[in-house]
Amino acid sequence: MAAVQYNRFSGFSCAGAGYNLAAVPRRPSFRSPAFALACPASNRFSIGHTATTMKKLNIGLIGYGFMGRAHSNAFRKVSNFFDLEFQPVLKAVCARDAQKLKAFASRWGYESCETDWRKLLAREDIDLVDIACPNDMHKEIAIAAAKAGKMILCEKPLSMNGPEGLKMVQAVEKAGVPNMVWYNYRRVPAVALARQLIDEGRLGRIFHYRAKFLQDWTISKDLPQGGAGLWRLDVKVAGSGVTGDLLAHCIDTAIWLNGEFETVNAMTETFIKERKHNLTGKVEKVGIDDACAFLARFRNGSLATFESTRYARGHKALYTFEINGEHASILWDLHDLHRLQYFEHRDEGRLRGWRTIHVTDGDHPYMGKWWVPGLQIGYEHSFVHQVADFLDGVAKGKPASPTFRDALQTQFVCDAVLKSARTQKWEKVPSP
Numbered sequence: 001m002a003a004v005q006y007n008r009f010s011g012f013s014c015a016g017a018g019y020n021l022a023a024v025p026r027r028p029s030f031r032s033p034a035f036a037l038a039c040p041a042s043n044r045f046s047i048g049h050t051a052t053t054m055k056k057l058n059i060g061l062i063g064y065g066f067m068g069r070a071h072s073n074a075f076r077k078v079s080n081f082f083d084l085e086f087q088p089v090l091k092a093v094c095a096r097d098a099q100k101l102k103a104f105a106s107r108w109g110y111e112s113c114e115t116d117w118r119k120l121l122a123r124e125d126i127d128l129v130d131i132a133c134p135n136d137m138h139k140e141i142a143i144a145a146a147k148a149g150k151m152i153l154c155e156k157p158l159s160m161n162g163p164e165g166l167k168m169v170q171a172v173e174k175a176g177v178p179n180m181v182w183y184n185y186r187r188v189p190a191v192a193l194a195r196q197l198i199d200e201g202r203l204g205r206i207f208h209y210r211a212k213f214l215q216d217w218t219i220s221k222d223l224p225q226g227g228a229g230l231w232r233l234d235v236k237v238a239g240s241g242v243t244g245d246l247l248a249h250c251i252d253t254a255i256w257l258n259g260e261f262e263t264v265n266a267m268t269e270t271f272i273k274e275r276k277h278n279l280t281g282k283v284e285k286v287g288i289d290d291a292c293a294f295l296a297r298f299r300n301g302s303l304a305t306f307e308s309t310r311y312a313r314g315h316k317a318l319y320t321f322e323i324n325g326e327h328a329s330i331l332w333d334l335h336d337l338h339r340l341q342y343f344e345h346r347d348e349g350r351l352r353g354w355r356t357i358h359v360t361d362g363d364h365p366y367m368g369k370w371w372v373p374g375l376q377i378g379y380e381h382s383f384v385h386q387v388a389d390f391l392d393g394v395a396k397g398k399p400a401s402p403t404f405r406d407a408l409q410t411q412f413v414c415d416a417v418l419k420s421a422r423t424q425k426w427e428k429v430p431s432p
Contacts, residue, residue: 054079055086057391060120060150061093062141063132064104065229067155067182068093071130072108074383081369082388085395088128094120095133117141121148131155135244136237139164142404146175151394155182157248157414158407160239162430165411169404169432178394180386181407183252185319187385189377190340192365193357194323194330195257197342203325209258209296209304211321213246214312218272218290225286227278234277235287242308243268243292243414246319250306252402252410253321259300261413261429266294268421271311294417338376408432 059075061068075088094114095101101113114120117137121129121144128151131141138159145152152172158181159165172179185191197203218233225233232238232245255261268289277284291309298304312318319334331341331354340357347353360376362368366385370377386400393400402410409432420427 054084056089057086058089058091058125058127059130060091060114060123060126060128061110061130061132062095062117062120062137063134063155064093064095064101065132067132068104069108070184070380070383071132071153071182072110073380074387075130076109077384078387078391081384084388084391086391088387088391091125092120092123118144121145121150127151128153134231134237135160135239139168142168142179143171146171146177146179149175149177151177152179152404153182153390154179154404154407156252156407156410157181157239157244158404158411160244162408162411162415165404165408166432169408172404178390178399179404180390180393180400181402181404182383182386183249183402183407183410184382184386185249185253185334186256186402187366187382187389188332188337189365189367189385190332190338190357190359191253191257193340193359194332196365197328197330198257198323198325202328202344203323203330204327206258206298206300206302206323206325208324209254209298209302209321210306211250211254211304212307212318213242213250214308214315214318215246215310216313216315218310219313221272221275223275224278225275225284226280230278233275233286233288238288240414240418241268241270241288241290241292242310243289243417246308246310247292247306247417248410248414249319250308250321251413252407254298254304254306255406255409255413256402257321257323258298258302258304260298260409260431261416262297262299263426263428264294264296264413264416264420265426266292266417266420267424268292268418289418289421292417292421294420334379337379405432 061071072090075090079087090108090110092112092114093101093105093110094117096115098115101115105113120126129145131138131152131154135157138154142152142154159168224230238244269291270286270288271290273286274283275286291311293307296304296306317334320332322331323329327345329343338359340359341354342357343354360367361373389400412432413429416427416429
């Protein structure tokens with residue numbers, strides 16, 4: 001990428017794969033100490049930067065739903081546990097319902113409110129824009145935020161489809177602004193440990209990857225579609241159903257752990273064909289996929305199966321993955337997210353078997369920043385880790401994954417899956 005300058009950070013440029021952050025005329029420059037994925041136990045009780053020495057980074061959040069809460073909590077907690085030279089400030093939150101917006105701002109400590117995201121982007125006191133609104137708004141807001149020179153965090157999936165996502169990637173790369181997508185499961189310590197074991201070669205050649213994400217909240221035919229809270233059932237707003245919502249998480253994790261997809265072969269089903277729409281009051285056709293299952297082949301030659309549905313009675317959020325290699329296998333379950341199941345074939349025969357690794361020690365990924373060994377953390381902490389990695393990446397001039405371009409790869413897989421379900425053929429996955 002060519003070097004770029006912009007209004008808030010006139011010394012900032014983006015070259016190649018990294019960022020170059022020079023002097024900032026309106027604010028002190030961002031610098032932080034090295035932040036390792038696995039923090040040694042010896043650093044657990046180290047005294048880092050205090051609130052008075054941290055630089056301020058003003059956050060503008062767009063959206064106050066489930067993800068708006070998760071992100072706000074991460075922004076508030078990150079400086080309490082990670083040694084960073086600058087601190088997120090909840091400067092403004094934006095949404096359309098002024099009354100609910102004011103209550104959200106009061107609860108989470110945002111200093112101001114906006115009901116028009118364009119006004120939020122125009123504010124000189126906003127450094128980072130966090131897009132936590134429905135999928136159909138991601139592209140327009142992200143492109144405008146990039147032109148305004150804002151750092152951008154965007155909820156998953158990146159976009160409604162690949163072509164939209166590509167335009168978003170082009171916008172942030174042209175502007176040279178730091179960017180990342182909230183695929184938070186990469187930051188679960190047990191999942192990060194799985195990545196370490198794979199990188200160390202402990203599994204050897206990978207043969208199989210299998211993942212599933214099961215829910216049961218849309219089974220009732222009386223459940224409407226559209227509007228606040230149910231926009232995920234409206235294809236015009238969501239783009240797709242379980243493929244873009246749930247399988248996107250599975251796909252991103254798989255890419256991170258096992259590399260790029262090569263081909264996919266999928267089937268989808270919409271079990272309830274019509275639902276009343278909350279906004280129009282009319283019974284309308286349902287355009288999303290209620291369930292999706294697909295086969296895949298990775299570029300490393302391994303085979304995979306993926307399944308997702310919102311019709312698995314009894315499952316609220318069952319996300320699991322298993323990887324089988326030449327020497328070892330690993331298995332992870334969101335319901336027991338602080339544990340990693342591990343099988344090592346090279347163990348002595350009479351002792352060989354699946355073991356459970358309780359991922360709480362200081363030499364496990366991220367855990368050196370939290371409690372004493374044996375005390376686990378939860379779902380919300382993955383978002384804290386993602387903020388910490390993003391801020392550290394900006395400070396050191398290095399992108400933190402998944403960037404918009406990384407997330408575009410997941411979007412291309414989703415597109416290929418949906419196309420395969422329509423054509424009933426194997427489809428190739430393009431590289432971003």
